[in-house]
Amino acid sequence: MKRTHAIACTAMLLAATPALADGGVVAWTGERLDARAAVIVSPASMRVGAVEFAWIGPWRAGAIVVATDQHGHTVSALLTQVAFDTEVRATLELPTEGVWNIALDPDGAEPAVSAVFPITLGAALPAWTAVWPQLFAWLPLCAIGLFAARRVRRAPVV
Amino acid sequence: MNAPWVLAACIVSCAIYARGWHALRMKSDVSRARFGVWRLCAFLAGWSALLVALASPIDAAAERMLSAHMVQHLVLAMIAPPLMWLASPAMPMLFGTPRAFRRSIVGPILAAPSVRAVLRVVTHPITALVLMSCATLAWHVPAAYIAALQDPTMHRLEHFTMFAAGLLFWMPVIEPFPYRRRVVRLLMVPYLVVADLANTLVAAYLAFAGGVVYPWYESISTARGLDALQDQHLAAGIMWIPGSAVYLVPAVVITASHFLPRGSFGVRAKPRTISLTVLSTKTPRETQSDLLRIPLLGTLLRSSRARLALRLLLLAVALLIALDGVIGPQDAPMNLAGTLPWTHWRGVAVIAILALGNVACMACPLIAPRSVLRRWIRPTRAWPAALRSKYLAVSLIVLWLVLYEAFDLWASPLAAVAVLGAFLLTATAIDLLFEGASFCRYVCPIGQYQMMLSTVSVREVRALDPEVCARCETHDCLKACGLGLFMPKKQGNLDCTSCLDCVSACPHGNIGIVTVVPALDLARAQWRSGLGTLAARTDVGVLAVVFTAGAIANAAGMTAPIVAILDERSAQLAVASWCMQGAFVVVALSGGIALIALAALATRGAQFAQRFTRIALATIPLGASVWLYHFGFHLVTGWPTAEASSRRVLHDLALIADEPDRIMSCCVAAPEWLVPAQLLALSCGLSASLAVLWWSIARISALNASVTLRWITPALVLIALWAAAAWIVFQPMEMRGTAGFGP
Numbered sequence: 001m002k003r004t005h006a007i008a009c010t011a012m013l014l015a016a017t018p019a020l021a022d023g024g025v026v027a028w029t030g031e032r033l034d035a036r037a038a039v040i041v042s043p044a045s046m047r048v049g050a051v052e053f054a055w056i057g058p059w060r061a062g063a064i065v066v067a068t069d070q071h072g073h074t075v076s077a078l079l080t081q082v083a084f085d086t087e088v089r090a091t092l093e094l095p096t097e098g099v100w101n102i103a104l105d106p107d108g109a110e111p112a113v114s115a116v117f118p119i120t121l122g123a124a125l126p127a128w129t130a131v132w133p134q135l136f137a138w139l140p141l142c143a144i145g146l147f148a149a150r151r152v153r154r155a156p157v158v
Numbered sequence: 159m160n161a162p163w164v165l166a167a168c169i170v171s172c173a174i175y176a177r178g179w180h181a182l183r184m185k186s187d188v189s190r191a192r193f194g195v196w197r198l199c200a201f202l203a204g205w206s207a208l209l210v211a212l213a214s215p216i217d218a219a220a221e222r223m224l225s226a227h228m229v230q231h232l233v234l235a236m237i238a239p240p241l242m243w244l245a246s247p248a249m250p251m252l253f254g255t256p257r258a259f260r261r262s263i264v265g266p267i268l269a270a271p272s273v274r275a276v277l278r279v280v281t282h283p284i285t286a287l288v289l290m291s292c293a294t295l296a297w298h299v300p301a302a303y304i305a306a307l308q309d310p311t312m313h314r315l316e317h318f319t320m321f322a323a324g325l326l327f328w329m330p331v332i333e334p335f336p337y338r339r340r341v342v343r344l345l346m347v348p349y350l351v352v353a354d355l356a357n358t359l360v361a362a363y364l365a366f367a368g369g370v371v372y373p374w375y376e377s378i379s380t381a382r383g384l385d386a387l388q389d390q391h392l393a394a395g396i397m398w399i400p401g402s403a404v405y406l407v408p409a410v411v412i413t414a415s416h417f418l419p420r421g422s423f424g425v426r427a428k429p430r431t432i433s434l435t436v437l438s439t440k441t442p443r444e445t446q447s448d449l450l451r452i453p454l455l456g457t458l459l460r461s462s463r464a465r466l467a468l469r470l471l472l473l474a475v476a477l478l479i480a481l482d483g484v485i486g487p488q489d490a491p492m493n494l495a496g497t498l499p500w501t502h503w504r505g506v507a508v509i510a511i512l513a514l515g516n517v518a519c520m521a522c523p524l525i526a527p528r529s530v531l532r533r534w535i536r537p538t539r540a541w542p543a544a545l546r547s548k549y550l551a552v553s554l555i556v557l558w559l560v561l562y563e564a565f566d567l568w569a570s571p572l573a574a575v576a577v578l579g580a581f582l583l584t585a586t587a588i589d590l591l592f593e594g595a596s597f598c599r600y601v602c603p604i605g606q607y608q609m610m611l612s613t614v615s616v617r618e619v620r621a622l623d624p625e626v627c628a629r630c631e632t633h634d635c636l637k638a639c640g641l642g643l644f645m646p647k648k649q650g651n652l653d654c655t656s657c658l659d660c661v662s663a664c665p666h667g668n669i670g671i672v673t674v675v676p677a678l679d680l681a682r683a684q685w686r687s688g689l690g691t692l693a694a695r696t697d698v699g700v701l702a703v704v705f706t707a708g709a710i711a712n713a714a715g716m717t718a719p720i721v722a723i724l725d726e727r728s729a730q731l732a733v734a735s736w737c738m739q740g741a742f743v744v745v746a747l748s749g750g751i752a753l754i755a756l757a758a759l760a761t762r763g764a765q766f767a768q769r770f771t772r773i774a775l776a777t778i779p780l781g782a783s784v785w786l787y788h789f790g791f792h793l794v795t796g797w798p799t800a801e802a803s804s805r806r807v808l809h810d811l812a813l814i815a816d817e818p819d820r821i822m823s824c825c826v827a828a829p830e831w832l833v834p835a836q837l838l839a840l841s842c843g844l845s846a847s848l849a850v851l852w853w854s855i856a857r858i859s860a861l862n863a864s865v866t867l868r869w870i871t872p873a874l875v876l877i878a879l880w881a882a883a884a885w886i887v888f889q890p891m892e893m894r895g896t897a898g899f900g901p
Contacts, residue, residue: 025491025825043718043890044825045795050890097827122827125888126834134837135884141845144267146866149852151266153865 028117032106033058039104039115048097048124054089055079055106055115062108065090068101079104097121161213162831168205175201175247177447178254192335197245204241207233212317221307224364224375224386228393234317235293236404239324243332256447256616258675283330283341283349290327291356293319298360300372307374327353331408344416347409354405358398365394448670449514449617450661459671462662465520466529473523476578482807483575492806492818495571497799499578505793508786511608515617515671518608519598519655524581528589528597537589541596548697552704554603556747559708563715564740595640598655605655610705612651614676614782614846619656619669621645626668638663642688645669649686650679652698677846680775681853692775693764693854699771700751706781707750710883711743713788717889753879757872763858772858773872776851780876783843784883787836791891794832795825836887844880848873 028039037057053065063079073096079088094100100121103114128135179198182189210216211233219226252260267273279285296302297316306316329337331346363371370376370386379386450456458464483495490496507518567573581604588597598605621627627646635645638659645660645668661669683693692698714720720742728738754777758770805818851872856865 026489045791045828045891046825047828047890120827123830125890128888131834131837134834134841137838137841138844138848138880141841142848145263145845145849146852147270148263148266149849149856150866151270152262153856 027053027102027119028104028115030115032113032115033060037106037115039102039117041102041119045122046119047122048094050091051094051119051121052089052091053079053102053104054082054087055104056087057106058086059088060107063088063104063106064108065092065102065104067092067094068103069094069096070099079106094121097123161217163834164209164213168209171251172202172205174254175245175250176254178250178252181253182249193246193250197250200241201245201247201250204238204245207238207241208321211238222375222378224372224389225392225396228396230317231297231320232396232401232404235290235320235324235327236401238321239328240332242325243328243334246335248334248336256673256675258678262675262678281326281329281340283345286323286326286330287349287352289323290353293323294353294356294360298363303372304374307372331412343412346412350405350409350412354402357401357405361394361398361401364390365398447673448622449672450670459658460661462659465658466526468521469523469526469529472521473526476523476582480575480578482803483571483578486571486807486810488571490569490571491799492803493571494803494807495574495578496568497796497803499574500568501792501796501799505789507608508611508782508789511611512615512676512782512786513617515615515619516608516612516651516654516656519605519612520657522598522605522655524585524602525589525595525598525655525657527582527586528595531586531590535590537591537593539592541592541594541600545600547600548606548695548701550600551603551606552697552701554601555606555701555704555708556744558603559712559747560740560743563712563743564736594642595655595657599641599653606701607705609652609654610702610778611782611785612654612656613680614779614843615651616673616676617671618651618674618679619654619658619660619671620648620674622668622670622672626666630666630668632665634663634665635660635669636687644687647685647687649682649684649692652679652686652692653688677779677850680778681850681857683772683775683854683857693768693771693857696767696771699754699767699774702771702774702778702781703750703754704747706777706784706879707747708743709781709784709788710750710879710886711746713784713883713886714746715739715742716891717886718891719889750879753875757875760871761855761868763855763868768858772854773851773875776847776854776872777876777879779846779850780840780843780879780883783839784886786843787839787883787887790839791828791832791836795828795891798826833887837884840880840883840887844876847876851876 025041025044026038027041030037035058037055040054040056042052042054051067055063055065059079064076065079066074066076068074075092075094077090077092079090081087082089088106098121100119101116102119103116105114176198179193179201182193211230216226216230216233220230221227252264255264297306297320302316306312330340331350333339367390370390372390375389376386379389448456450459479494479498482493486493486495490500510517561567565573567577581602585597585602588601589595624646633644636642640657640659641653641655643654643660645664648654656671683691685691689695689698724738724742725735727733728735731738754774755770757773758766761769761773763769764772802818805814805816808814809817852865852869855869855872859865859868
C-alpha cells in the first residue's frame with residue numbers, strides 16, 4: 001500500500017514540475033558563472049507596464065537588470081531571491097512600447113558578461129474609458145433585441 | 159485605430175449586400191432589372207469613399223491640415239451617402255441577412271408603429287435639410303471643431319453625425335427603391351440650393367477671415383513649416399467649389415428632368431414600401447444558403463470517403479504531433495505537441511465552429527479508427543441506460559478543467575501526448591464495444607464542449623424542405639445517424655457531430671448545412687429528436703453552466719492577479735500550488751451552478767428544474783464569447799510557435815540547416831485591436847444571452863405576465879458573469895508554464 005502511495009505521489013510531483021516555472025517565456029539561455037542559466041520574462045505577451053525578469057542559474061549579491069529603450073532611456077532594478085536558491089527576480093516598469101534592450105548582470109559588482117537580449121513591448125492595456133463603445137455595445141444591442149422580442153410576443157409576424 | 163473597424167464593417171456590409179443582391183436577382187426578371195450590376199458597383203464605391211475618408215492617410219492628415227479635414231468631411235457627407243443610396247441598399251441588405259433574423263428582429267422592429275412614426279419624421283426632407291445644415295454649420299464653429307480634434311470620441315461623433323446627416327439629406331434626392339416620395343420632385347431644387355447656401359456660408363467665412371480660424375492648425379503648421387492661412391484658403395476652396403458642385407449638379411438634373419419630355423432620363427420603377435410579407439416570405443429550398451451547394455466543397459462534404467480521408471489525414475497529423483511530443487525536446491513552445499493542439503487548433507476550431515457549424519467534430523481524428531474498424535467489428539451492445547445522460551461528460555469536463563489548470567497540461571508535450579492517447583484509446587474501445595456513436599454522445603468532453611459552442615453557430619445541419627421529409631417513408635437519415643437523430647425532428651446543433659452520414663444516406667438530397675440565427679434554438683428549448691424536451695433536461699443545464707463557468711475560470715486562471723492570489727493562498731495554507739489551482743476551478747464551477755440556481759429560485763413560471771435549465775442554456779452565448787476571446791488571444795499572440803516548432807522538427811530531420819531561434823518563440827506583442835475585439839465579442843455574447851433569457855422566460859410565462867420584470871433578476875446574474883469576464887480582458891495574461899523550464 002505504501003509503495004502504491006509512493007508511486008502515486010512521485011507521478012503527481014513529476015506532473016506538477018512544469019507548473020513550478022509559472023509565467024512567461026524563455027528570453028535567453030546560455031552559460032554564466034560556469035553553469036547553465038536562463039532568463040524568463042513575464043507576461044508572455046508583453047505590454048507597457050510591469051514586466052518581470054527571472055534569472056534561473058548561479059547568481060551573486062548585487063545582481064541587476066537594466067532595460068534601455070531606443071532613445072537611451074534606462075530603467076533598472078536589483079534582482080531578489082524568491083522561492084528557490086537558483087532563482088532571482090526583478091520587476092521593471094517599462095513606460096513605452098517598442099523594442100527594449102535588456103542587460104542582466106548576475107554577479108553584481110564582479111566582472112562578468114551580462115546576458116543581453118531584446119524584448120518587444122506592445123501598447124499598454126487600454127483603460128475601460130478608451131474602449132467603452134465595445135465594452136458596452138451590448139446595451140444598444142440588448143435594447144433593440146428586447147424591443148423586437150416584445151413586438152413579436154404581442155403581434156407575431158405572419 | 160479606426161482602420162481595422164471600418165474595414166471589418168466594410169467587409170461584413172458588402173458581404174451582406176452582395177448576398178442579398180444576388181438573391182434578389184435570382185427572384186425574378188423585374189428584380190434582376192431593378193438591381194443591376196451598377197448598383198453593386200455603387201455600393202462598393204460608397205464603401206470605398208468611406209474607406210478613403212476614415213481608413214486612409216487622409217484621416218491622419220486631417221489632424222495636421224484643415225484642407226485634408228475638409229476633403230474628409232466632403233467625402234463623408236456628400237460623396238459616400240449618395241453613392242450608398244444609388245445602390246438602393248434596403249432590400250439587398252434585408253435579403254442578405256438570414257430569414258429568421260429578418261422575421262424575428264428586423265420585421266417586428268420595422269412594423270412597430272413607434273418606429274414607423276420616428277422614421278416618418280426623421281426621413282422627411284425638411285428634417286433632413288435642417289439636420290444637414292446644422293451639421294455643416296455647428297461642427298465648423300471653432301470651439302466644436304477644436305474639441306473634435308482634441309477628443310477622439312468627439313471626433314467620431316463629428317464623423318458619425320456628418321455621415322448620418324448626409325444619408326438623411328440625400329435620401330429624398332436619390333429616392334432609393336422602395337422610397338416613397340414625400341414632396342413634389344421639383345422642390346428638391348430649393349432643397350439642394352438651401353443646403354448649398356449653408357455650405358457656402360462656411361466656405362466664405364474660412365476664405366475671407368482675416369486670420370487663422372482654428373488655432374490648432376496654426377501651432378502644428380508652424381512646427382512643420384507650413385502656412386496655416388494658405389491651408390485654410392485651400393480648405394475653403396475645396397468646400398466652396400467641389401462642395402457646391404455636388405449640390406448644384408443634381409439640382410440642374412432635377413430641373414432638366416422636370417421640363418424635358420418624360421422618358422429622357424429613363425423610366426423609374428414605381429416605388430413602394432417594404433411590406434411585411436416581403437420580410438417573412440418563406441425561403442425556397444434553392445435560395446437557402448447551403449454549404450453543400452458550393453461547387454467542389456459541397457461535393458467533398460457529401461462524399462463519405464472524402465470525409466473519412468479528412469479524418470484519417472488529421473489522425474496522421476495527430477500521430478506525428480504525438481511522436482514529436484515523445485521524442486522531441488520538452489520545451490513546449492518548441493515542440494509540435496506543445497503548440498499546435500493548444501495554441502492553434504483550439505483557436506481555429508472555435509472560430510470555425512462559430513462560422514461553419516460543428517466542423518471540429520466532423521473532422522475529429524478520434525473517430526477515424528471507428529470508421530475503419532467497424533467494417534470488420536460490428537458492436538451489438540447498447541450503451542448502459544444508467545449512463546444515458548450528460549452527467550458522465552460533465553464529470554469528465556470538470557476533471558479535464560481541473561487537471562488542465564492544476565498541472566499546466568499545455569506546458570508539457572508529454573502530457574499532451576498522454577491526453578491524446580487516452581482519448582484515442584477510450585474512443586476506439588467504446589465505439590467497438592457499443593453501437594452508435596456512444597463515445598461522442600455520452601462520454602467525449604471535447605465533443606460536448608464543441609456541441610455547446612455550435613449552438614451559437616450561424617450554421618446548422620438540417621432538413622431543407624419539411625414536405626419532402628413528410629413524404630419520405632424510408633427514414634434513412636435515422637438509420638445512418640450514430641446519435642439517433644431523425645432529421646425532420648432535429649432541432650439545433652446540440653447532440654449533432656455534423657458527421658454528415660445523414661447527408662450520404664438521404665435519397666432525396668434534402669439535408670444541408672444552412673444558415674440560422676445563432677442561439678435561437680436555445681430560447682425555444684422544445685422537444686427534439688435525440689434529446690427530448692431540452693428545457694426538461696437538467697443534465698444539459700448543468701453542462702451549460704459548466705461550459706460557461708468553466709470558460710470564465712479557465713480564462714481567469716491565466717491572469718496575473720488570480721495567479722498571485724492563488725500563489726499567496728497556497729503559501730499561507732502550506733498547500734501545493736497545483737492543489738490550490740485545482741480547487742479554484744472546482745470552486746468557480748460550483749459557484750456558477752449555485753448562482754444559476756439562485757437566479758432560478760428568484761424567477762417564477764415552470765418547475766424549478768426547468769427554470770434552472772432555461773437560465774443555464776441562456777448562459778451559453780456568453781460562455782462561447784469567453785472561449786472565443788480566450789483562445790483567440792492565444793492564437794493571435796502565440797501564432798509564431800507554429801513556425802518555430804515546425805522549423806525545429808525540420809532541423810531535427812536534417813531538412814534545413816539553421817536551428818530556429820529558441821528565444822521568444824512563444825508570443826508576440828498583442829496588437830492594439832485585440833482588446834476592443836475581445837470586448838466586442840463579449841458584448842455580442844452577453845446580448846445574445848440576454849435575448850435568449852428573455853425568450854426563455856416568455857415561454858414559461860402567461861401571455862399577460864410581465865416577462866421583463868421576471869427577466870431582470872437572472873439578467874443581473876448574466877451581467878455579473880459578463881463583468882467578471884470583462885475584468886479578465888483588462889488583466890495581463892500570464893500563460894503559466896509556457897516556458898516549459900523547470901528549476
